[in-house]
Amino acid sequence: MSQLTVKVVNKVLEAVDIVSLELASVDGKQLPPFSAGAHIDIHLPGGIVRQYSLLNDSAEQHRYIVGVLKDPESRGGSVAVHDKVNVGDILEISAPKNHFELVHAKRTLLFAGGIGVTPILCMARRLSQTNADFEMHYCTRSPDRTAFEKDIKASTFADRVHFHYDSGDEAQKLNLKSLVAGPQDGTHLYVCGPTGFIDYVVNTAKEAGWAAGNVHLEYFGAAEVDTSGDTSFEVKIASTGKSFTVPADKSITQVLDENGVFVPVSCEEGVCGTCLVRVLEGEPEHRDLYLTDAEHxxxxxxxxxxxxxxxxVLVLDI
Structure with a gap:
């Protein structure tokens, strides 16, 4: 897929450790359309590529807006956005992609945890425009860490958004069990945020009897994996018949890259699906958050x- 060249036309500190970037085409032309829940790949200084959800109105084509949390355990992406990307900079991005699309529903429940608000806010804008029945719950540690709060409170759907702070009193904290009790066939739930938050919402909904097909989620980062028991194995490339040993301390893509076999990668955490390949023989040990349980x-x-x-041995369709 061809890349798009954009200019950073605005950079705003939206909350503690959260900035937004407004991106526009360098030639003044419209950008490709996108749907609520979509994200773009941004090529950052240092050769880093990261995925960020679009949070602005999906009807807009003159700009894309993303929000980025400065992660203290960053592998370089969020630090680059905060410390190295400035207004006026030219960046390469992908066209929008969507693995977290809204489906038509009688009613929609939206749950955002921290920076997970970005795709959820885009969904709220879209649902409001279509006069859909929805409500949004936005959970953060404290008001000063609540990005886009002023924008939300000034929006036409402000009365449908509920803010929940860890630092607040018990009355305003999220009462998830009551919100997901008595699931209806026509109601769909969307959740995005840290892994623990997503798991909490998804598991609570499951315990309440929600159908798996009515619960939609998007992870922003991979969960920690115990790698102490990792061992080596062989990867065979179907197109050439060549085999390579993957040691315990390296990934498949690292080994393939060292041997001149190209596989596109982006997040390197199993979140975005950029590197997805077909398995012709063997049994994978899935550690991604991209594929569904059925696909696993x-x-x-x-x-x-x-x-x-x-x-x-794994035989890959490469």
Whole structure:
């Protein structure tokens, strides 16, 4: 997919450790359209590529806006956005992609945890424009860490948004069990945020009897994985028949890259799906957050940036 060249036309400190970037085409032309829940790949200084959800009105084509949290455990992406990207800079980005699309529903529940508000806010804007029945719950540590709060409170859907702060009193904290009690077939739930927050919402909904198809989620980062038991295995490339050993301390994509076999990678955490490949033989050990449980069970595709192998040999369709 061809890249787009954009200019950073605005950079705003939206909350503690959160900035927004407003991006516009360098030639003044319209940008490709996008739908609520979409994200773009941004090529950052230092050769880093990261995915950020679009938070502005999905009807807009003159700009894209993303929000980025400065992560103290950053692998370089968020630090680059905060410390190295400035107004006037020219960046390369991908066209919008969407793995977190809204579906038509009688009613929609939106849950945002921290910086997970970005795709959720875009969804709220879209649902408001279509006069849909929805409500949004936005959970943060404290008001000073609540990005876009002023924008939300000034919006036409402000009365449908509920703010919940960890630092607040018990009355305003999220009462998730009551919100997801008595699930209806026509109601869909969307959640985005830290892994622990997503798991809490998804598991609570599951316990309440929600159908898996009515619960939609998007992770922003991979969960920690215990790698102490990792061992080596062989990866065979179907197109050439060549085999390579993947040691315990390296990923499949690292080994392939060292041997001149190109596999596109981006997040390197199994979140974005950029590196997805077909598995022709062998059994993957899935460690991604991109594929569904059913897709994991099928074992016919995998994310080689983070996943490994349960079998001695994996044959990949490369």
């Amino acid at each position: 069970a099928a074992n016919d595709q995998m994310t080689p940036c983070c996943s490994r192998s349960k079998s001695p």
